[in-house]
Amino acid sequence: MGGFFSDTFLTALLFGAVTAAIPLLLAGLGEQMSEKAGVLNIGIEGMMITGAYIGFVGAYYSGSFWIGFIAGAAGGMAVATLMALLCVRFGLNQIVIGIALTLGLEGLTALLHHFQFSRSYPRLPAAEVTPIPLLSDIPVLGPALFRHHLIVYLAVAMVGVMIWVYKRTQFGLNLQAAGDKPAALDVAGIDVIRTRTVAVLFTGGMAGIGGAYLANVGAGLFIPFITNGAGFLGIVLAMLARGRPVWVLVGALIFGGCLSMTTAAQVAGIRIPTDVIQMLPFLAVMAMLVLFGRRAGLPAALGIPYERGAR
Amino acid sequence: MTEQTQAGPAIVSLEGVTKRFPGIVANDRVDLEIRAGEVHVLLGENGAGKSTLISMLSGLQQPDDGRILIDGVEMPIRSPSHALSLGIGTVFQHNMLVPTLTVAENLALGGRWWQRPRIAELKARVAEIARPLGIEINLGARVSELSLGEQQQVEIVRALLRDSRLLILDEATSMLTPKGIAELGALMRRLVERGLAVVFITHKLGEAADFGDRVSVLKLGRKVGEITSERLRMLERAALVDEIVAMMFGRQAGADVISIPPRAANDDALLEVRELCVAETSDAPGLDRISFAIGHGEILGIAGIDGNGQKQLAEALAGQRPADSGNVLLAGKALDGLDVGGRRRQGLRYLTDDRLGEGTVGTFPVSINYFLKQIGEPPLWRSGMERTREIDARASELTRRYDVRTPGISTPVGRLSGGNIQKVLIARELADGARAVIFNKPTYGLDLANTLATRQRVRDIAGQGLAVLLISTDLEELLSMCHRIAVISQGRLVGIVSNGDGAGERVGRLMIGLAA
Numbered sequence: 001m002g003g004f005f006s007d008t009f010l011t012a013l014l015f016g017a018v019t020a021a022i023p024l025l026l027a028g029l030g031e032q033m034s035e036k037a038g039v040l041n042i043g044i045e046g047m048m049i050t051g052a053y054i055g056f057v058g059a060y061y062s063g064s065f066w067i068g069f070i071a072g073a074a075g076g077m078a079v080a081t082l083m084a085l086l087c088v089r090f091g092l093n094q095i096v097i098g099i100a101l102t103l104g105l106e107g108l109t110a111l112l113h114h115f116q117f118s119r120s121y122p123r124l125p126a127a128e129v130t131p132i133p134l135l136s137d138i139p140v141l142g143p144a145l146f147r148h149h150l151i152v153y154l155a156v157a158m159v160g161v162m163i164w165v166y167k168r169t170q171f172g173l174n175l176q177a178a179g180d181k182p183a184a185l186d187v188a189g190i191d192v193i194r195t196r197t198v199a200v201l202f203t204g205g206m207a208g209i210g211g212a213y214l215a216n217v218g219a220g221l222f223i224p225f226i227t228n229g230a231g232f233l234g235i236v237l238a239m240l241a242r243g244r245p246v247w248v249l250v251g252a253l254i255f256g257g258c259l260s261m262t263t264a265a266q267v268a269g270i271r272i273p274t275d276v277i278q279m280l281p282f283l284a285v286m287a288m289l290v291l292f293g294r295r296a297g298l299p300a301a302l303g304i305p306y307e308r309g310a311r
Numbered sequence: 312m313t314e315q316t317q318a319g320p321a322i323v324s325l326e327g328v329t330k331r332f333p334g335i336v337a338n339d340r341v342d343l344e345i346r347a348g349e350v351h352v353l354l355g356e357n358g359a360g361k362s363t364l365i366s367m368l369s370g371l372q373q374p375d376d377g378r379i380l381i382d383g384v385e386m387p388i389r390s391p392s393h394a395l396s397l398g399i400g401t402v403f404q405h406n407m408l409v410p411t412l413t414v415a416e417n418l419a420l421g422g423r424w425w426q427r428p429r430i431a432e433l434k435a436r437v438a439e440i441a442r443p444l445g446i447e448i449n450l451g452a453r454v455s456e457l458s459l460g461e462q463q464q465v466e467i468v469r470a471l472l473r474d475s476r477l478l479i480l481d482e483a484t485s486m487l488t489p490k491g492i493a494e495l496g497a498l499m500r501r502l503v504e505r506g507l508a509v510v511f512i513t514h515k516l517g518e519a520a521d522f523g524d525r526v527s528v529l530k531l532g533r534k535v536g537e538i539t540s541e542r543l544r545m546l547e548r549a550a551l552v553d554e555i556v557a558m559m560f561g562r563q564a565g566a567d568v569i570s571i572p573p574r575a576a577n578d579d580a581l582l583e584v585r586e587l588c589v590a591e592t593s594d595a596p597g598l599d600r601i602s603f604a605i606g607h608g609e610i611l612g613i614a615g616i617d618g619n620g621q622k623q624l625a626e627a628l629a630g631q632r633p634a635d636s637g638n639v640l641l642a643g644k645a646l647d648g649l650d651v652g653g654r655r656r657q658g659l660r661y662l663t664d665d666r667l668g669e670g671t672v673g674t675f676p677v678s679i680n681y682f683l684k685q686i687g688e689p690p691l692w693r694s695g696m697e698r699t700r701e702i703d704a705r706a707s708e709l710t711r712r713y714d715v716r717t718p719g720i721s722t723p724v725g726r727l728s729g730g731n732i733q734k735v736l737i738a739r740e741l742a743d744g745a746r747a748v749i750f751n752k753p754t755y756g757l758d759l760a761n762t763l764a765t766r767q768r769v770r771d772i773a774g775q776g777l778a779v780l781l782i783s784t785d786l787e788e789l790l791s792m793c794h795r796i797a798v799i800s801q802g803r804l805v806g807i808v809s810n811g812d813g814a815g816e817r818v819g820r821l822m823i824g825l826a827a
Contacts, residue, residue: 188421189392
């Protein structure tokens with residue numbers, strides 16, 4: 001038994017915050033690229049649950065977490081391909097298609113899980129941890145922040161990669177143009193449809209890895225509806241962060257912290273009704289929207305399909 | 312006039328190019344030759360097919376029939392990037408820069424995706440291209456901070472950065488100040504002197520005469536005439552303008568027929584304004600003791616440079632803007648306490664210059680737009696229910712009477728041309744008991760045919776004995792139809808001039824701040 005500030009509690013809270021933040025970070029970074037390019041990717045929740053399921057299947061049968069992540073990314077991208085085809089190529093309504101994909105895939109993965117695993121409920125072994133030398137020996141922070149699966153460090157490193165892409169590459173410029181003024185990109189000789197398709201596929205891949213992480217590393221098993229709105233939180237993060245990847249990381253850690261409160265409080269034996277604690281992420285969303293939402297200018301062409309020559 | 316330039320070989324030729332859209336033929340067997348070293352003007356009214364022609368040259372659309380030849384070889388232009396690689400650069404009417412990026416980043420758009428944007432290299436090349444042309448470009452500035460003229464220069468430089476041999480300028484002067492237009496003219500001249508071809512699209516005849524080496528006239532999708540460079544050099548400007556007008560309208564008619572409607576010697580004021588004052592706001596000038604009276608059948612013009620309180624005056628009269636002091640009287644009855652609807656019922660009508668923004672609801676059908684100001688009132692609405700049959704019958708009648716060219720009365724008004732939207736507005740405002748009408752820039756943005764028709768409509772209204780207040784920034788327009796012209800400057804009426812010999816000069820002197 002300890003208080004709020006015991007070492008056990010803090011370690012558990014921070015460890016859980018990172019574990020919960022990683023899927024949000026991956027989804028948020030992925031969604032951010034779609035939004036930058038002018039596609040409001042509501043289907044990300046469906047991409048995530050697909051990534052979770054395929055990722056679990058991959059890891060379970062191969063016995064390798066890495067194959068699980070690759071399979072998850074492939075699953076997310078497969079859904080993203082459908083989304084890109086319907087919403088970017090054919091210009092259908094992004095919100096309607098996104099919701100349809102999400103609901104459809106939640107149902108499909110639940111169904112597949114029912115036939116495949118519902119009798120055995122197989123679990124994966126605990127993910128192998130890569131402690132970072134020296135840093136992982138720091139009291140409290142060490143075990144909380146620097147004893148994670150390698151994918152966690154890679155996900156955080158992606159923040160840097162995204163900053164580089166947006167700030168330093170031609171592709172970053174193209175993405176922003178595709179979201180703010182697609183016609184300008186088109187007449188500059190760059191295919192808007194292709195640029196947006198790449199962005200949506202990237203979102204699918206990131207969301208798929210996030211889903212696989214959620215199932216394989218976070219839970220160790222797949223259960224239906226396991227993503228439980230993580231993809232939607234990713235959309236919120238991307239919207240609040242606008243074009244800045246660092247803010248996705250900050251937001252993901254705040255949300256992750258709220259999510260891990262539930263478990264951490266139990267570990268520490270603190271008696272607050274769990275219902276109250278489970279409300280925290282949503283209170284945090286609302287608080288962040290009030291604080292930062294007004295400044296979040298979104299791309300001018302967000303959600304509008306591009307059609308060449310349309311006036 | 313144009314200097315002597317040696318025309319080179321044809322860079323791009325169009326042969327029998329045809330493009331159809333549902334319901335219309337946008338381009339009908341158009342032949343065109345674009346030569347190096349020439350400013351080729353494409354002149355035509357709204358809807359003549361200029362923009363469609365440009366979108367085919369820039370690869371946005373494909374012709375249904377006919378051929379496009381580049382350097383004498385048949386070459387379909389498949390996409391915008393293909394057009395660029397063929398050396399065809401286009402500056403579109405609505406600018407094609409990303410407002411959130413800097414100038415340099417905009418210029419770098421279009422590079423291969425794996426490359427880094429080469430900003431440093433760009434700087435040197437931009438300087439090399441822009442300096443001889445007298446253009447100064449701040450590469451670090453965000454595009455949204457630039458004026459429209461500066462944005463256009465950035466686009467021209469961008470086209471040249473891509474080694475364009477042909478530069479297409481689509482309605483490039485429509486958003487520029489007179490000074491900006493003159494600068495653009497000089498810039499085009501320098502470009503053709505360096506061996507480029509320029510295609511300059513405009514619906515303004517004067518610009519065609521001033522800037523062109525060769526003029527092609529489009530009308531309803533067809534090319535109806537071409538004036539070659541040899542002929543263009545021979546002709547005097549006035550003769551040239553006459554010839555182009557004849558091509559465009561098939562008759563020898565000047566644009567500004569002076570015809571002032573006759574009126575009975577009845578000087579009772581119908582609309583009278585006394586000492587009207589409106590406070591200044593942060594973005595608009597106020598009104599300072601405006602007084603005038605308009606008699607039955609009289610047209611009073613308000614001349615002045617745009618933004619000197621014209622819109623405030625119109626809105627204060629119509630009741631859309633509260634007045635601080637002063638009186639507005641219609642046939643001796645004070646309107647001061649009345650709101651917009653009350654003034655309308657008394658017979659004071661206002662036709663806004665913002666036809667689509669403030670005047671109509673673009674997505675509503677034509678029929679409902681006729682009755683926007685009567686929604687909910689009998690006889691067209693009863694107990695809150697729309698009486699569709701009654702509305703449609705009246706709408707059809709108005710459409711016929713005011714010659715509104717619309718596919719049907721259920722067509723959204725936003726799909727009509729500017730001239731026809733104006734007719735819908737006129738039909739609405741003049742129906743049922745109009746006594747005094749305020750027109751704010753009634754011909755702004757209309758093509759010549761609709762401009763003339765609208766002017767005649769205004770004359771007819773005065774001819775029926777109504778009082779007309781005509782606000783316009785086009786002095787020729789005021790001189791061609793008003794009985795008297797008042798000049799507004801910084802919210803004050805600085806003088807009223809009776810139309811007649813020498814009126815133009817006196818109004819002009821007042822406008823620039825001299826005594827008449």
